[in-house]
């Protein structure tokens with residue numbers, strides 16, 4: 001197959017880990033007889049520096065004319081203090097909105113060899129295989145009114161948690177569709193004891209569930225969900241939740257796998273190209289040191305192969321190579337354990353490439 005991939009490395013470790021994903025994809029293309037053409041574009045702080053805006057028109061065009069989009073990470077101290085219209089996150093949020101990628105899938109899969117790097121015990125870890133389905137283009141991130149005010153010397157700020165029934169329905173449906181081919185359980189996470197949006201969310205979840213009689217639906221308040229993820233994560237199959245809750249719960253859940261550097265994501269729309277990015281950010285504290293874990297980015301590329309290109313065998317080959325590397329005792333610093341070999345970002349990528357080639 002011939003595919004065009006938009007590549008947006010972004011800032012900080014984004015560039016370092018993107019190198020790894022491309023190297024791995026090149027091996028996949030060679031092995032399986034595909035052609036991947038990459039078109040690079042600017043986003044985030046990098047784009048502010050070069051074009052004066054975090055999301056240049058050309059980047060949107062490149063993404064929309066590609067079969068899929070790979071993104072590293074955006075942001076960093078150099079730009080985070082900028083006036084709000086220039087914050088690099090605006091570029092990322094703008095891109096998600098432009099592409100209409102409302103469904104953010106964040107699989108939390110534990111590799112057994114990382115059990116000791118996790119916050120939990122080995123026996124619990126082995127059973128963790130959950131999928132966080134995060135609504136990505138609505139809620140507090142986008143609702144209006146939003147902004148700062150100063151009335152008669154009284155400063156205030158507002159963000160609005162707004163969802164239409166249609167926005168709720170389509171993300172909840174996506175969660176049920178995923179659960180149908182997994183362990184047939186959806187946990188809808190909300191704050192229905194307080195929020196109006198959550199009350200409507202519950203009603204919609206109940207309605208959607210009628211179309212999926214084989215899938216069990218449970219509702220859970222978000223504060224309890226945060227605790228249950230640590231207490232007994234194996235109880236979850238698919239978690240569906242609104243934008244902000246999903247953001248927070250997915251960083252929390254990443255530690256079940258040992259590190260934020262292990263968590264990949266796929267953001268899907270109804271028809272256009274999917275956006276694939278690690279869950280973590282630009283990690284300014286370790287940027288430029290060649291020590292970031294590239295596996296979340298590499299596993300995001302695997303999700304692209306699976307969801308955008310229907311290359312299931314190829315995606316499995318990448319996941320299997322990652323598993324073998326971990327089994328071989330190779331680690332980046334964030335997942336290091338006693339007796340393992342610590343590798344740089346480039347060396348870790350090279351190991352995945354070696355296992356893929358064998």
Ligand SMILES: NC(=O)c1ccc[n+]([C@@H]2O[C@H](COP(=O)([O-])OP(=O)(O)OC[C@H]3O[C@@H](n4cnc5c(N)ncnc54)[C@H](O)[C@@H]3O)[C@@H](O)[C@H]2O)c1
Pocket residue numbers: 013072073074075076077080089092260261262277278279280281282283284285286291292293294296334
């Ligand atoms: N999708 C994105 O582009 C995205 C996501 C989250 C944060 N951000 C931005 O990134 C910047 C930094 O944010 P932050 O520090 O809160 O979050 P972060 O995810 O960048 O880093 C949090 C911690 O995890 C570590 N970490 C993250 N990824 C790692 C990896 N691959 N390997 C090893 N360690 C890793 C970092 O070193 C840091 O200690 C901010 O500007 C923020 O807005 C961007």
Ligand SMILES: CC(C)[C@H](C(=O)O)[C@@H](O)C(=O)O
Pocket residue numbers: 075089092093247279281
């Ligand atoms: C950088 C930020 C805007 C972003 C988000 O909150 O969506 C990030 O934390 C993520 O999880 O992708």
Ligand SMILES: [Mg+2]
Pocket residue numbers: 247248251279
């Ligand atoms: Mg986040």
